[in-house]
Amino acid sequence: MHEMSIALGIVRIAEDEVKKAKASKVEVIELTIGELSGVEKEALDFAWPVAVKETVLEGAERKVDYIKGIGKCSECQLEFHLKNLHDACPDCNSYFKDILQGKELKVIALEVV
C-alpha cells in the first residue's frame, strides 16, 4: 500500500504551499496520475481520507486527471496505447519501447482560501 505514502506526500506538498501562501486550507487539489505510474486509483481512494484527516486537505475536492500510457516502439517507431508495461508493439510485436507518457504523478494546482 504505497498509495498511503503517496497520499502523505501530497499532504506534505499541500501543507507547505498553504503555509507559504499564508492561507488556511485547500478547497480544490488537482492531480495528474499516469496509467503506468504504479498508483492504483482504488488504493489511493482508500488511503485518502486517513491521510488528509486533520490536515489542510481535509474536505478538499480532489480532481484527478488520468493520463493514458503511450509507448513508442523502438523498432518501427509506432506510437501506441501502452496499457501495461509488458505490452508489445501492436504492429511489429517488439517489446523494445520508450514510454512517452503515463508515468506522471503530480500535484498540478491547489485552490486555497
Next chain:
Amino acid sequence: MCTTCGCGVDDNGAKIIDLKETNGHHSHDHDHGHHHHSHDGEHTHDHDHDHLHRVIELERDILQQNDLSAARNRGYFEAKQITAINLVSSPGSGKTTFLERSLSDLKKEIDFHVIEGDQQTLNDAKRIEAIEIPVIQINTGKGCHLDGDMVQRALKKLDPNNGSVVMIENVGNLVCPSMFDLGENFRVVIISTTEGDDKPIKYPDMFHGSQVCIINKIDLLPYVNFDVEVAKDYARKLNPDLIFFEVSATTGEGMESWYKWLKNYMNKN
C-alpha cells in the same frame, strides 16, 4: 522524510539501528528526526490572510522529495566510488540467503557494507553481523518500502569506505519499493522457483525498473512447477535488457557467474 515512509503517526517512524549500540542492553533508537511535518500554519487563524480563493500552480512531482534524497545518495556514492545495489523481492525468495552467500564468498576480495530493511526485528542484521560485515538495520515500522531519506540516515551511521560495495536489502515486497529510487547504481530483483513463473507480469513495475534478475532456488527445480524460460520470457517483455542469473544460494550453484558479472561491473564503473 515522513512523506514516503508510509507512517502516519510518530510511533510508526522508521528506526535506523546499529547492532553495536543495542547489543546487551536492548536500548531502542528513538530517532524520530525525520518527522518534520510542518503543522505550524495549519489552524492558526491569523487574520492577515484574505478570504479570496487563490490558485497555486505547482506541477510538482509527488515523489520529488524522495528523488531529491536519492540524488543526494547517488552523489555520495559517486564521490566515494561506492557501488550501491538495491536488492528487492517478495518475502521468502531467499534474498538474505543470497546476500549472505555473496558476502561470505567475496568478502576477501570486496569490501562490503550492508543496509538491511525490514518492517520489524534485527534478525537479518544479526545474520550479516555473524559473517563480520558492517551492517545497519532499518526498521520501517508500518512502512512497506525503504526510501531515499532512510538510506541517507543509515549511510551516516554505516560510514562505508571508499571503493566499497553497499548492499541494500529492501523490505520484502514486489510492489511498493519499485517507486522509490534509493540512489543505487543498479537494482537486483530476486525471484525463486517456489513462486509462480508468471511473477514478472504480475508485478511489472519491479521487473521494468531492475537491471539484474536472480532466479534463486534452482536446486528445487525437479520438485516444483516452475519453468525458467517462461519466467525469463515474461520478464523480457517488460525489460528486454534484463540480465539473468540462475542460482541456488543454498548450494552455491550458479553463483560464480553472478560474482564474475559484479566484479566486471565494478571494474568498468
